[in-house]
Amino acid sequence: MSDSFARKLLAWYDKNGRHDLPWHHDRNPYRVWVSEIMLQQTQVTTVIPYFEAFMRRFPNVAALAEAPVDDVLSHWSGLGYYARARNLHKAAKQIVSDHGGEFPADQEQLESLTGIGRSTAAAILAQAFQTRATILDGNVKRVLARYHAVPGWPGKTSVLNRLWKCAEQHTPEERIRDYTQAIMDLGAMVCTRSRPACDVCPLNSDCEAKARGEQKLYPGSKPKKEKPEKTTWMLILEDREGRILLERRPPSGIWGGLWSLPELDPAYQPEELPDACEQAYGYDCSQPELADGFRHTFSHYHLHIQPARLNVANTSQVADNGNHQWVYRDEALTLGLPAPIRTILTSSQSSPQEQT
DNA sequence: CACTCGTGGGG
DNA sequence: TCCCCAAGAGT
Structure with a gap:
């Protein structure tokens, strides 16, 4: 089935997407992996200088696995979520000891590595191995919640499962690397959290939230709790x-x-x-x-x-x-x-x- | 499932 | 000043 979703998205991406981020060059599994971990809950502009310094110091998995964990942590200093750095180091050792220093090109094996979950495993498969896999990050959640008018807060399991199904249905067989980047770019550049640029969106004619004029309702907001x-x-x-x-x-x-x-x-x-x-x-x-x-x-x-x-x-x-x-x-x-x-x-x- | 982890940016 | 939130995952 030729889903027009992916087709329109890719056409937009070819002209308007981000093609020149540091991790887009020399796209091997290691660089994709490190960038994906750094980008978890962290904005692109924050990550860029950290990624470049990290790659100079730890150019490949072997270098990372051999390094003292303190060295890894100091390169993470200021990024936040420091468990990511400890997990990264631990997983590098796992890759060397259990996989001969090569990344497994398999969703399940990737997810068994510390710090790699469902979405990050899929990103590595799609971007480094060009293997069909489905990601679901904050950008994709927002695009799909609006496109299909999925109600509720994505942090809730039932809502999350619905979004995963949507994401899988739209995932194309061809150009998986570009598609993965494209849907994230759309979320980051057009289908933004506030003031989405619906007039230039390649999906605006099929977007359910747009049809209802209810872009602001999606994705549903988190129930607020009092901070102690x-x-x-x-x-x-x-x-x-x-x-x-x-x-x-x-x-x-x-x-x-x-x-x-x-x-x-x-x-x-x-x-x-x-x-x-x-x-x-x-x-x-x-x-x-x-x-x-x-x-x-x-x-x-x-x-x-x-x-x-x-x-x-x-x-x-x-x-x-x-x-x-x-x-x-x-x-x-x-x-x-x-x-x-x-x-x-x-x-x-x-x-x-x-x-x- | 609810909770925790961090820092910087935008409304 | 205060809130939400961002390329999520582990416990």
Whole structure:
């Protein structure tokens, strides 16, 4: 069956699509894979410089598998969702050990690799192997929800399953690589979340939402929930030379695997800082100098971060548990420090830098 | 299934 | 300032 959906889409793509993104050149499975992981929940313009630096440092699967995980994490610093970096590294080792260093050209085997799900596996198949497979990312969800007027929030399983069926029905037999790129480009450039450019859309004559004048209703919006307010203490431990003590965070959870300021258990009440600090780190901190706290909004909660500046006389007091390390302030800025922590460090300096 | 992970951009 | 959300996947 010659679905006019794919035909019209491809004709539009040939003239108007994005053909010059960094991962479009030298399109091998490794480059497609890394780009797909980086692009998960992350915008193209953010990814581009990270992708290029990552490829210079880890040009192929073997290089990635051999590298220390810290090296991988530092190249991810600032991108967010750091589990992606740990999973990427783990999967590289799996590919070397279980697949002889070559990507499997098979949906099921790809999905068995850590960090590769249904949509990413399909993207690798379509773009690197030119094998028919169906993707469903945020762009495709939006295009299809409008085209077929699929009601409901795509985060809900029933809605998601409907969209997967739509996506599979439209997937053509020919030009699968171009089609996969085309439907994402349409979502990113024409069928945008706000103010879609329906007048230049190649599918506008068949779009159900457009026919009803209800583009704004699709896709259905997420049910809103109240974000809880959390409070935590982050300690700026400083020695006489101005070095700051950083702590390696556990591999899971927020900023997993990155170096950050030591954080007190959020269960401690702010009023109890000195006691809590002494329990956690075993030294006197009865007279901390408190900097101004600030509030940072995360996806699912608000976090009130309260920094406490402490001068530490003897570094061995706190650096002996294997999870702590002294680094210079300048080095700290180049490690895996996420935005709120960078803010704390820079705001504690006399000359703010690295702020744009 | 609901929840978690992050950072930057747009309305 | 505050909200939603973006080339999703793991738990």
